[in-house]
Amino acid sequence: MSNEYKPLSPETLGARLGGLEAVTRAVGGNPEAWKVREVGDGNLNLVFIVEGEAGSVIVKQALPYVRLVGDSWPLPLKRAFFEYHALIRQEARDPGSVPEVLHFDETQALIVMERLQPHIILRQQTMEGRKVAGLGRTLGLFTARTAFRGSDLSMAAADKKADVALFAGNVELCDITESLVFTDPYYDAKLNRHTTPELDGLVADLRRDEALKIEVQHMKRAFTSRGETMCHGDLHAGSIMVTEDEARIIDPEFAFYGPFGFDIGMLIGNYLMAYHAMPAHIADKAACADFQEWILSVIEETWSVFRAEFLRLWRTERTGILYPKALYEDQGHGFAAEGAAEQLLGEIFRDLVGFAGIEMHRRILGLAHVAELDTIADVKTKARCESTCLKLGQFLVMNRNRLTGMDAVIAAARSAETGAQA
Secondary structure, eight states, X not given: OOSSOOOOOTTTHHHHHTTOHHHHHHHOSOGXXXXXXXXXXXXXXXXXXXXXXXXXXXXXXXXXXXXXXXXXXXXXXXXXXXXXXXXXXXXXXXXXXXXXXXXXXXXXTEEEEEXXXXXXXXXXXXXXXXXXXXXXXXXXXXXXXXXXXXXXXXXXXXXXXXXXXXXXXXXXXXXHHHHHTTTGGGTTOTTOOOSOGGGHHHHHHHHHOHHHHHHHHHHHHHHHHOOOEEEOSOOSTTSEEEOSSOEEEOOOTXXXXXXXXXXXXXXXXXXXXXXXXXXXXXXXXXXXXXXXXXXXXXHHHHHHHXXXXXXXXXXXXXXXXXXXXXXXXXXXXXXXXXXXXXXXXXXXXXXXXXXXXXXXHHHHHSSOXXXXXXXXXXXXXXXXXXXXXXXXXXXXXXXXXXXXXXXXXXXXXXXXXXXXXX
């Protein structure tokens, strides 16, 4: 490989990667026989499927700009470095949850990794009304294990501080989140877009809501200042690949050290948008209602599994500098340790509710939308679905300190959907 960065293409990939043992071992030793397809449909990167006589791999390469916008928005190649380091930490903290990394080249900003097949993106699966067995359990375990094991509850203090320092360099991608998620949707920012004029009045009302903007900025302050654990940073239905009974997590290039509740909150915000969008994608009312109930059950299971696994790790792997057993169990104060865990989980829940509501707003009002809503062809249907999501998002942000459990969130979603269909 050259010491000078060059974007790959289907025509050049074989010649440039054909000398890498990790690639030839996985794909086959004759690069001229490789079949290479560029399949990247995300906002930032080149993604190639490379197939040969021995198998196939994924090659992901960062571009020096935001692909969604073009070279007018430059972006550092170093984000591949952060994605690589996030992937190997996620694998260590929740083995089998992410693709295996086969090769990393920092100069070329590329990662060669296991190809997940026959997996497809979760968003595509849900839009087609197809369920994924065990989805809530898998994602509840992933978010709990990566949250706990990437924090001062578990890590050695020196290792945690070194990790925080490393990921603090992911400045530009954090800036994208800080701007596009927490700020731009709440004023008339240049990159904003909402797709139906029918939302104009509601959007104007949201941007006039001073109390809402205060709460959102409280959540932004948590994002920027509370380096509690290594977060995936962009966990949504486009960052999860699934079969009918398996889910794996991809694309952690936005990784940073932030609040415990960030990843699970963004994920639940995406679940809720899918829930409200389903009537536009499943024509049969009974089938739609059944699938919507399944989505709500996944929300409940994701949180209940998160809680249970977090508590298990609290009891068995609490070896860091926070809440040391010397202050609790070793003095016969196990009940106090359990109380501290419940208080922390209450804080995490309140945070995730706020982050979920903000995610629902930014995916409708900001630059990057979700296909579940964006692909709705009928304007009135789209406006109804999106306005329901916006109002529920506002409710969640404003009531995050009052809602007492996930059953209350689910009840609010059901009530919003019933009102939308009335």
